[in-house]
Amino acid sequence: MVSLVERLLPVGRRTGVVTFSKDLLTPDHLLAAGAPADTPVEGVPSEGALATAIRRGERALDERKVSDEVVSAGRRLAAAHPDVGAVVVECTNMPPYTRALRAALDMPVYDGYDFFCWFYAALGSMAEPRWRASSPSY
Numbered sequence: 001m002v003s004l005v006e007r008l009l010p011v012g013r014r015t016g017v018v019t020f021s022k023d024l025l026t027p028d029h030l031l032a033a034g035a036p037a038d039t040p041v042e043g044v045p046s047e048g049a050l051a052t053a054i055r056r057g058e059r060a061l062d063e064r065k066v067s068d069e070v071v072s073a074g075r076r077l078a079a080a081h082p083d084v085g086a087v088v089v090e091c092t093n094m095p096p097y098t099r100a101l102r103a104a105l106d107m108p109v110y111d112g113y114d115f116f117c118w119f120y121a122a123l124g125s126m127a128e129p130r131w132r133a134s135s136p137s138y
Helices: 002-008 027-032 049-056 063-080 095-105 112-127
Strands: 014-019 041-043 084-089
Touching: 002 014, 002 084, 014 063, 041 063, 049 063, 063 084, 063 095, 084 095, 095 112
Parallel strands: 014 041, 014 084
Antiparallel strands: none
């Protein structure tokens, strides 16, 4: 999604990433996903509410704390990289906090759920009737 989002931004702006672990998301991973190796990345705290809940396999978490962690990561990202014009949320556990991040940063924020909905919407169009060859083209 990073390269797709980056193409939508004005010249001089780039996409940043908020992730579960800044240390685990390396330039090699970014390149393998089609993103520039120097894409700005920021993660939530490794000992925070989200990381701890995931590591322990907990079924419940403190949603307010997690939201604060995600928003704080986004703010650190934006402060360190003023050329960031949009953010991609990498972790599949973060979509519930995308709205808070969008509001805090006042910029577009995309997550895996957004991508899935966009992709699925196109599949729905496959069920629509195709134009007949004899239909006039305008």
